[in-house]
Structures are given as C-alpha cells and as structure tokens.
Amino acid sequence: MKIFVLTGAGISAESGLGTFRDKDGVWTKYDLAEVATPEGFAKDPAKVRAFYNARRANLAGAAPNAAHFALARLAVELAARGDDLFLCTQNVDDLHEKAGSKRVIHMHGELAVTRCAHCQALRPDVGPLIAETACEACGRTGGARPHVVWFGETPLFMDEIEDALSEADLFVAIGTSGSVYPAAGFVAEARAMGIATCEINLEPSANAYVFDEKLYGPAGEVVPAWVERVLAAL
Numbered sequence: 001m002k003i004f005v006l007t008g009a010g011i012s013a014e015s016g017l018g019t020f021r022d023k024d025g026v027w028t029k030y031d032l033a034e035v036a037t038p039e040g041f042a043k044d045p046a047k048v049r050a051f052y053n054a055r056r057a058n059l060a061g062a063a064p065n066a067a068h069f070a071l072a073r074l075a076v077e078l079a080a081r082g083d084d085l086f087l088c089t090q091n092v093d094d095l096h097e098k099a100g101s102k103r104v105i106h107m108h109g110e111l112a113v114t115r116c117a118h119c120q121a122l123r124p125d126v127g128p129l130i131a132e133t134a135c136e137a138c139g140r141t142g143g144a145r146p147h148v149v150w151f152g153e154t155p156l157f158m159d160e161i162e163d164a165l166s167e168a169d170l171f172v173a174i175g176t177s178g179s180v181y182p183a184a185g186f187v188a189e190a191r192a193m194g195i196a197t198c199e200i201n202l203e204p205s206a207n208a209y210v211f212d213e214k215l216y217g218p219a220g221e222v223v224p225a226w227v228e229r230v231l232a233a234l
C-alpha cells in the first residue's frame with residue numbers, strides 16, 4: 001500500500017496558523033502580488049521581509065495538532081508493514097516535522113529557511129530576515145529572502161512528486177482549497193492513472209467533484225479517524 005498525502009493550510013488551521021483563502025485568510029488582508037511574487041520583493045523588499053518575519057513569529061508559537069500527529073503515526077505504521085506514506089505539503093510551516101514526521105516534501109518551500117537571493121544558498125533560520133546580514137556563502141548583503149516559492153516561481157521536488165504519484169495506490173488531499181497549481185492538478189492526474197482519491201477538508205474544495213471519497217469536517221477530528229480506518233483495513 002502506497003499512500004500519497006497532499007496537505008494544505010487547512011491542516012494547520014487548528015494550530016492557529018491562518019489559511020489563505022478562507023474568510024479572514026491571509027490573502028484577504030494582504031495583496032499577494034506585493035508580498036508573494038519576485039516582482040513584489042524587487043519593488044519593496046522591506047515590506048516582504050516584514051510580512052514573512054511576522055509569519056515566522058507566529059510559527060514559533062504554534063504547535064502541531066491531532067491531524068499532524070496522526071499522519072506521523074501513519075508513516076511509522078505503514079513503514080513497519082513494508083508500506084509507504086509519501087507526505088507532500090504545500091505548507092511552509094514545520095508542524096509535520098514538529099509532530100514527528102521524518103520525511104516531508106515541502107513543494108512550496110520552508111518558512112524557517114533563509115535563501116540568499118544573490119547566490120541561492122540556504123540556511124535554517126527562525127529569526128527575522130535582515131537586509132544588512134551578510135550571506136555566509138557569498139558575503140553579500142541585501143539578499144535575505146524566505147525559502148518560499150512565490151507566485152511565478154517553480155515549485156520544488158516536482159520530479160520526486162510525479163514519481164511518487166505515479167506509484168501511489170491512494171491519493172489523499174487534506175485541508176487544501178484546490179486553487180493553486182500544480183498541486184491542485186494532482187487529483188486529476190491520480191484519477192487518470194486509476195488511483196483511488198479522497199478529499200478531507202472543512203468543506204468541498206474547488207476540485208471536490210474529482211474525488212472518489214469526500215470526508216468533511218475539521219482536520220483535527222477527521223484525519224485521526226481516517227488514519228484509524230486505514231490502519232484497521234490493512
């Protein structure tokens with residue numbers, strides 16, 4: 001049994017991290033063109049750094065919830081049986097890791113990693129992004145940006161993701177609105193390959209009609225119950 005799980009902001013909602021497109025979501029308060037595009041960073045890097053510094057501060061106080069823990073347990077239990085969980089997240093938070101997940105594919109990057117815009121060097125960093133801090137790799141200042149994939153940039157690990165999707169027996173999307181590609185297209189790809197599909201979300205997503213099975217409710221309740229069911233059926 002190979003299970004491909006795609007998570008989105010909804011899985012971290014009960015941990016107090018805001019989603020993007022819900023009422024009160026991040027993109028209702030900020031203009032994504034200003035804070036989540038290379039053009040926005042070029043125009044006003046201080047504004048972009050301030051936006052991500054606030055998000056880093058939020059993340060420092062956030063703890064994983066029952067849904068993150070259930071997926072970490074699922075990975076361990078599947079591995080013990082010779083099965084596999086491929087955990088792919090659109091989230092830039094580290095709550096899967098904090099819940100104990102060992103292998104997490106961050107296709108949209110990681111908030112707690114700083115990238116140098118000059119030389120692309122990466123370094124783990126939970127503190128604020130500071131323009132004056134010199135890059136440890138190239139020595140230049142002014143390049144500190146979050147290691148987050150912005151609109152107009154290419155998501156990470158796409159080869160690994162496509163390989164894992166093509167080998168999966170079950171594709172499950174959790175807490176994602178299904179509005180950002182390429183992730184939003186995974187369910188249709190899975191379906192075209194004959195892979196069973198399941199959506200777990202608070203409400204039907206934009207892609208709800210494509211999924212074979214749909215489970216609606218808060219991730220912190222629905223995901224642990226789903227994990228129990230999967231393990232009982234193995």
Ligand code: OAD
Binds near residue numbers: 009013019179
């Ligand atoms: P969205 O904000 O677009 O969607 C979040 C989904 O989670 C919605 O469908 C909600 O109904 C659902 N939801 C909210 N609370 C939930 C809960 N407690 N339990 C289960 N589901 C819940 O977030 P994403 O789909 O992750 O990109 O957004 C995709 C990408 O757009 C993000 O990765 C981000 C954003 O711009 C980058 O940062 C590059």
